[in-house]
Amino acid sequence: MKWYDRIATIDRRIIYVLLTVLVILPFFVKVTIPQKIMPQTQKLFDFIESIPPNDRAVMISFDYSPQTQPECHPMAKALLKHCFARDIPVIGLSFDPEAPGLAVDALVSVEREIDSLATRKEDSIVYGVDYVYLGWKSGRIAAQLDMGEAIAGVFPRDYYGNLIDSLPLMQNVKNYKDIAIVVILAAADYPIDWIRYPQTRYGVKVAAGLTAVMAPQYYPFLQTGQVSGLMSGMKGAAEYEKLVLEHGYACALGTAETGMNSQSMIHLLIMLFIILGNVGYFFARRAGKAPR
């Protein structure tokens, strides 16, 4: 077997072993590589920065499942830390039936982290005052449109069964007029419905945190201003974590930084193997062994 045949037919088990090693490595060898912030991530951060404290709320639609948790969960946590640190009320909800468990985990873990660092009672996070989680609802588009009239009409009770009207935060948040922006954290095409329906009808601002494969679809909306900011995949999550840390809203980076290193290693490995495969193919073609 010629050398070019050999590099074009490497056993897949070798690829699998290398891939496993490179995914695990960054978890043990901590490397922080300074990275450039993408304009769309900066735009979302700046928008949240521009919301006055204790004014209008940020609505976060948790629409991701465990499969895409590594990409979307760090986005959720970084965004929540940013909002809570700036005293911006948060209203969570979900239209993906798998999402509530993860939404509760993100909200409660950030709440506990902030509470553990709080030195005064006013600095701690209180459910119903600083945030509310409405839970899951069927009929996504209908629910999104109906919330433009009254959120309580669509979600009469929150995820835990409390009457919406009994929660102090919801006394000031009735519909989209009281929402500064809706941020959709999703692994599927959920943000497009928010753009098509509630934004068209009620003018609500929309931003998104999406998996890397979904993000390219939203560039046209970013250019037109229909999307006010975008976190794109693990990179977007790592960038937002960095911005939150740099502005003093968090004490440490989240998991996206490590995830980003693992992902970069895999990308390099895949590129290396694609180059090897193509070099092998090129020389085999020159020798008349491979089809054109």
Next chain:
Amino acid sequence: MKRRLPLAICFIMGLVMIVQFFIPHPTSLAFSSVIYKWIIVLMAFALVLAIGNLIRHHGEKIRRRKEDWPYSIVTLAGMVAMAAIGLTWGIASDSLYQKIFLNVMAPLGGTMFALLAYYMASAAYRAFRARSLEATLLLVSAFIVMIGFMPFGQYLHPRFPAFAEWIMTVPNMASQRGILLGVAFGSIATALKIILGIERSWLGGKD
């Protein structure tokens, strides 16, 4: 009558819902709010149908001892157990339901998705060949985007991130916009065909 009545309801409701979307009058908004609530309830019933279908499908599989039938027992037992645990002890953040979701469901889902990385790496190595000009262009742009979006891409060349961003905001956006417009026009045409009764496959039956 069996076909005319649903067609008439579809025509009237289709037109009314289009018109009301553009009329912000309180009467119009109150009407649409009622319809939206109906839709939410109807969609919830679809979930009940889905659960019924799941039970019937797997029940039948277990009864007939079809291939891999023991997995159907796991599916049904999992569904019943999670529903019972949630209804009995609640779904709060420190509940048993939440613990099972985070420690069983989440890792299993993540594992299934992570396997894709192995298949993708192997498939990219075997199939991603610069056989034609188009394939070469795809290969080169994929490399630039991947390197540009890596944290150390900027150290390979300072212009890599900007070039990757350009690929995303110019060629990618142009094609995405074309696809979006195509889908939008297709959706409008299909909606009109359904409202006007030209497209009737949603009614079921042979014609």
